[in-house]
Amino acid sequence: MTRLPTRFTFLLAVCIFLSACGKTPEQQLLQATGSQALLPLHEKFLAESLTLAQSSSAFCSQRTRSSTDLAALRNRWVGAMNGWEGIQSIQFGPVTEGNRAWKVQFWPDRKNLIARKTEQFVKGDDAITLPALQEASVVIQGLSAMEYLLYDKPAEKLLRDEGQPYCDHLRAAATNLHQVADDLYQRWHPKGGNYLGTWQSPGPDNLAYPDRNAAIGALIETLVYGLERIKRDKLERPLGLSSAGQANPFLLEWWRSKQSREAILINLHSLQLLYSAGDGAGLEELLSRRGKEELSQQVTALFDRAISATASIEGSLSENHNEAVNQTAINTLHQTLGELLAAFKREIPTTLGITLGFNANDGD
Amino acid sequence: MTAIELSRRQLLGATLAGLALGATAAVWPGTARRIYSAASDRANQHFLCCWADGALQFKVPCPGRGHDVLLNPLTRSALYFARRPGNWLTVLDADTGALQARIASPAGRHFYGHGTLVNNNALLLTTENDYASGGRGLIGVYDCRDGYRRVGELDSGGIGPHQLATLPDDTTVVVANGGILTLPGSNRDKLNLETMQPNLSYIDSRDGTLLGQWQPPHHQLSLRHLDVSRDGEVVVGAQFEGDPTLALPLLFRHRGEDRLQALTATDPVWRQHHNYIASVACAGDAVIATSPRGGCISLWRNGEFQQLEQLSDVAGAAFDAKAGTFITSNGRGQLVQFNQQGLSLTGRVAELRWDNHLKVSS
Numbered sequence: 252m253t254r255l256p257t258r259f260t261f262l263l264a265v266c267i268f269l270s271a272c273g274k275t276p277e278q279q280l281l282q283a284t285g286s287q288a289l290l291p292l293h294e295k296f297l298a299e300s301l302t303l304a305q306s307s308s309a310f311c312s313q314r315t316r317s318s319t320d321l322a323a324l325r326n327r328w329v330g331a332m333n334g335w336e337g338i339q340s341i342q343f344g345p346v347t348e349g350n351r352a353w354k355v356q357f358w359p360d361r362k363n364l365i366a367r368k369t370e371q372f373v374k375g376d377d378a379i380t381l382p383a384l385q386e387a388s389v390v391i392q393g394l395s396a397m398e399y400l401l402y403d404k405p406a407e408k409l410l411r412d413e414g415q416p417y418c419d420h421l422r423a424a425a426t427n428l429h430q431v432a433d434d435l436y437q438r439w440h441p442k443g444g445n446y447l448g449t450w451q452s453p454g455p456d457n458l459a460y461p462d463r464n465a466a467i468g469a470l471i472e473t474l475v476y477g478l479e480r481i482k483r484d485k486l487e488r489p490l491g492l493s494s495a496g497q498a499n500p501f502l503l504e505w506w507r508s509k510q511s512r513e514a515i516l517i518n519l520h521s522l523q524l525l526y527s528a529g530d531g532a533g534l535e536e537l538l539s540r541r542g543k544e545e546l547s548q549q550v551t552a553l554f555d556r557a558i559s560a561t562a563s564i565e566g567s568l569s570e571n572h573n574e575a576v577n578q579t580a581i582n583t584l585h586q587t588l589g590e591l592l593a594a595f596k597r598e599i600p601t602t603l604g605i606t607l608g609f610n611a612n613d614g615d
Numbered sequence: 616m617t618a619i620e621l622s623r624r625q626l627l628g629a630t631l632a633g634l635a636l637g638a639t640a641a642v643w644p645g646t647a648r649r650i651y652s653a654a655s656d657r658a659n660q661h662f663l664c665c666w667a668d669g670a671l672q673f674k675v676p677c678p679g680r681g682h683d684v685l686l687n688p689l690t691r692s693a694l695y696f697a698r699r700p701g702n703w704l705t706v707l708d709a710d711t712g713a714l715q716a717r718i719a720s721p722a723g724r725h726f727y728g729h730g731t732l733v734n735n736n737a738l739l740l741t742t743e744n745d746y747a748s749g750g751r752g753l754i755g756v757y758d759c760r761d762g763y764r765r766v767g768e769l770d771s772g773g774i775g776p777h778q779l780a781t782l783p784d785d786t787t788v789v790v791a792n793g794g795i796l797t798l799p800g801s802n803r804d805k806l807n808l809e810t811m812q813p814n815l816s817y818i819d820s821r822d823g824t825l826l827g828q829w830q831p832p833h834h835q836l837s838l839r840h841l842d843v844s845r846d847g848e849v850v851v852g853a854q855f856e857g858d859p860t861l862a863l864p865l866l867f868r869h870r871g872e873d874r875l876q877a878l879t880a881t882d883p884v885w886r887q888h889h890n891y892i893a894s895v896a897c898a899g900d901a902v903i904a905t906s907p908r909g910g911c912i913s914l915w916r917n918g919e920f921q922q923l924e925q926l927s928d929v930a931g932a933a934f935d936a937k938a939g940t941f942i943t944s945n946g947r948g949q950l951v952q953f954n955q956q957g958l959s960l961t962g963r964v965a966e967l968r969w970d971n972h973l974k975v976s977s
Contacts, residue, residue: 609946609968610907610930
């Protein structure tokens with residue numbers, strides 16, 4: 252029994268080795284990042300969102316609902332939210348079309364639109380159905396509205412009969428989320444829309460990726476976007492760091508469920524995966540092959556440092572960010588993100604001869 | 616030069632005037648399509664370019680990033696404007712790329728990157744920042760027949776004038792005052808986002824009279840880029856400086872109404888534009904708008920949304936009247952045709968990143 256997986260693994264390794272032969276390091280990067288990071292990350296979101304949709308449906312079909320049931324459903328929501336955080340930074344491909352990101356998450360919510368629009372929708376005259384939700388504002392279609400339903404005032408109503416409209420909204424939002432996740436996955440997958448193939452086959456006839464640098468540039472832009480989002484939107488603005496004004500914990504991501512720190516942790520893990528392609532021939536290896544071994548290792552060390560600083564934050568960001576015990580960790584994380592950004596915005600593009608967004612960063 | 620002097624000069628020009636040419640497209644009869652745009656390369660060197668027949672026709676180095684370009688059939692010139700806060704304006708022979716004139720903005724002033732022609736292409740108007748007096752918006756006036764010599768200036772009607780265009784009467788100009796105060800020393804920082812007051816102003820180019828002024832529905836909708844249709848309808852695109860999670864209309868049209876008319880689309884369509892419109896180009900009842908942040912081009916007809924296409928880092932847009940199609944450009948060196956069938960590649964200069972705006976002659 253133990254020999255079979257070993258032989259299988261060996262054969263797999265041979266296959267990967269053979270298929271990698273004759274390919275340039277850049278082609279290998281696109282292959283490895285696709286199969287080791289992009290597809291698995293989307294697959295995870297799909298699987299978690301399916302579990303959440305099924306659990307929500309079962310929960311709302313029960314005649315009586317207990318606080319234990321609610322706690323279990325919250326865990327399923329956390330799973331789906333984690334699945335989303337794994338791909339939240341990806342800034343190319345199907346997620347950029349059709350406002351799919353907005354349908355999944357509405358944040359930051361400066362005017363408490365989520366609560367207002369959810370209450371309007373639930374208390375309105377129309378039936379609370381999936382088509383009605385999909386016609387409604389993106390604000391209430393996905394994880395953010397579900398967080399409000401599961402963790403804010405509606406939560407206790409969910410346990411009583413009067414909470415049925417809230418449960419109907421919850422169920423519709425979970426189904427909608429699963430549809431978005433499924434749509435995203437199908438559009439990436441080689442057996443579906445095969446956006447992966449588009450990304451992995453740059454060339455003059457490929458409008459989206461006219462050359463390899465454009466394809467690798469999209470990956471680097473994703474890393475920059477993801478790191479900037481953590482640094483600016485998930486730390487500086489809500490916590491009032493770096494002259495970003497006063498702290499406003501309501502700008503934190505997932506403040507209702509107190510999952511802000513966990514979301515950052517998952518972002519960092521998935522960004523590191525996009526950088527390394529697991530143990531594959533990712534950006535990390537490409538830099539080494541271009542003689543930038545030191546830079547390559549330095550970036551890996553910075554990711555490790557950012558992840559361990561995040562993991563060492565005690566309690567939740569919304570409630571405990573000011574505590575002395577967390578100050579060092581938050582400052583280390585913030586500073587490390589700045590160093591990672593410098594690498595991905597300047598040193599790495601320069602080393603690889605890649606241009607990042609030109610007009611998109613212009614502001615004129 | 617005083618307003619009265621300008622008026623006299625204009626009147627003299629007017630007596631010689633034939634039919635006013637379209638405000639947005641120059642026509643070079645009998646020549647192949649040529650595309651003009653500023654660009655930068657990977658080494659961050661900057662150029663003034665012309666592309667035709669699948670290749671660059673000229674690539675002239677310039678001191679910094681360019682922004683818009685304007686074609687003047689009267690002097691057979693391509694006029695390239697420095698990007699804010701640049702202080703140069705370079706006039707090249709549109710056929711050969713040979714230098715015709717190099718103009719610097721006056722002391723204490725810089726260009727905003729756009730210009731327009733009035734009076735049968737005899738006068739050039741440019742948007743300028745009078746930063747020495749704290750950021751007053753100005754329109755500089757230059758005589759095209761006299762080596763583009765500066766001959767006067769007008770008030771733009773607001774802070775941060777950006778793109779301007781000429782109405783079919785060849786006299787009235789419409790200017791998008793973005794409302795954002797920037798000063799050269801402040802590293803392009805926006806200094807008044809809480810109090811900004813953008814507007815669309817109509818100005819009589821002969822004497823600077825403010826003929827009308829309209830505000831967008833939100834004071835942080837910075838009106839920036841515009842185009843004028845053949846029948847004088849103005850379409851203006853905005854960049855929203857407020858809460859990025861809001862989805863507001865970013866395109867407005869105006870032709871005599873008592874307020875700006877928002878183009879109609881659903882929230883998701885507006886969200887696709889990421890609160891940022893780079894170029895607007897009109898053709899008949901059709902309009903396209905580009906959004907490099909949204910990586911998309913949208914097509915509108917009679918004020919209503921029709922179609923959206925994805926294109927990375929797209930910014931430049933113009934209508935090629937001869938071919939009956941829109942041409943767009945992006946930071947990946949691509950020139951991409953856009954019509955109802957969607958996008959198709961016209962050409963690519965791999966080493967260049969096309970800057971914000973382009974013009975087509977055909």
